[in-house]
Amino acid sequence: MQSESITELMGALNRAQLAMVPAKKDSENPFFHSKYADLSTVWDALHMFRTEGIVLTQSPQESPDGYIVLDTQLTHAASGQWMRSRLKMRVSKDDPQGYGSAITYARRYALGAMTGLVTEVDDDANGAMPVKPPQGKTFEQKFPAKPTLVHPAPKPTPPASVPGVDLGQDLADKIALAQSVAECAAVGNEIEDAIMVSDEDKRALRVMVSQRLTELTVPAKAKKG
Numbered sequence: 001m002q003s004e005s006i007t008e009l010m011g012a013l014n015r016a017q018l019a020m021v022p023a024k025k026d027s028e029n030p031f032f033h034s035k036y037a038d039l040s041t042v043w044d045a046l047h048m049f050r051t052e053g054i055v056l057t058q059s060p061q062e063s064p065d066g067y068i069v070l071d072t073q074l075t076h077a078a079s080g081q082w083m084r085s086r087l088k089m090r091v092s093k094d095d096p097q098g099y100g101s102a103i104t105y106a107r108r109y110a111l112g113a114m115t116g117l118v119t120e121v122d123d124d125a126n127g128a129m130p131v132k133p134p135q136g137k138t139f140e141q142k143f144p145a146k147p148t149l150v151h152p153a154p155k156p157t158p159p160a161s162v163p164g165v166d167l168g169q170d171l172a173d174k175i176a177l178a179q180s181v182a183e184c185a186a187v188g189n190e191i192e193d194a195i196m197v198s199d200e201d202k203r204a205l206r207v208m209v210s211q212r213l214t215e216l217t218v219p220a221k222a223k224k225g
Helices: 007-019 039-045 047-051 096-115 166-177 181-193 199-224
Strands: 027-029 034-036 054-061 067-076 082-090
Touching: 007 047, 007 054, 007 067, 007 096, 039 096, 047 054, 054 096, 067 096, 082 096, 096 181, 166 181, 166 199, 181 199
Parallel strands: none
Antiparallel strands: 027 034, 054 067, 067 082
């Protein structure tokens, strides 16, 4: 969707993109050991659009249950010309945290798609160096098998409480009830995106994820032995 004419807007977009550099992936997902550019980094990387008089606006729209719909618009302040796109995304869980996380993801990807912004890994020139074996511990080293455990871990009872708000308790329950490494990793993503959980509580929840991963992994490896 766009205004009848976008010639002035296109000129401003061209100048902004010529000055644009990739957004740095300066946030880390500890559960997948990967880096990504969070929303604030993406927004900061688009400062040249504001310099060129291009206003960036994003607004959630009415959507079916289980989805979010986000409109992203670029408006040229001087001429009033505009372009708009709409992104529909399924939420991971039907509660405020699930919708909040989906909107955050949608905003990041929609801004990149509308402006042409890309991300890069800031590896401090390591990409030009010879490949070295990884120095960190392997998954097996972090979670060694215990030969004495030859049966699957019983399904645990969720903990009675966890520091913080009700959202922290909900995440703690999910960790305790996780039955696979994939489920634990999914909860880990929710923890990192939780905007209503304090850093202190997130640290406590990360410890719970690591403990649950150990419970799930050790019996499985011991059984194979």
